[in-house]
Amino acid sequence: MVYSALDPRSDVRPASARSAPQPATSDLRRVRTRDVPPPGGDEAVQLELIVTRLAVRFPSMSRGDIEVVVRTVEKRFADAKVRDFLSLLIEKAARREIDEGTASSRIELA
Numbered sequence: 741m742v743y744s745a746l747d748p749r750s751d752v753r754p755a756s757a758r759s760a761p762q763p764a765t766s767d768l769r770r771v772r773t774r775d776v777p778p779p780g781g782d783e784a785v786q787l788e789l790i791v792t793r794l795a796v797r798f799p800s801m802s803r804g805d806i807e808v809v810v811r812t813v814e815k816r817f818a819d820a821k822v823r824d825f826l827s828l829l830i831e832k833a834a835r836r837e838i839d840e841g842t843a844s845s846r847i848e849l850a
Contacts, residue, residue, distance in 0.1 A: 786827035787814065790834065798838055810834045 791810050795803045813833045817826055 783823070783826070787811075787830070790827060790831045793831070794834060794838065797835070801838065806834075806838070809837055813837065 787810060791803065791807050794806045794810070795801075798806065810830060813830050816833070817830060820826060
């Protein structure tokens with residue numbers, strides 16, 4: 741017996757593979773390009789990811805020094821009422837401080 745391409749019996753994949761929902765393309769891109777939990781997630785995890793990304797971006801600076809900068813910047817936002825995108829603001833401010841060299845002068849004084 742020969743099955744045609746349109747015959748459902750010609751699909752040799754298991755039924756679970758044929759009917760499984762596929763994730764949206766935008767979800768796949770987000771997972772592959774960004775290692776950031778969604779806004780409102782665990783702030784401690786987000787801060788660790790910020791430190792990791794900045795350590796990769798600034799290999800000449802020690803991870804401990806980068807963590808000091810991130811924690812210092814985090815304290816500035818301690819009273820923020822809206823915390824949804826706080827990790828983005830912290831990362832941008834910490835990156836700016838490291839870029840400008842202001843972070844290294846504070847660390848040396850401490």
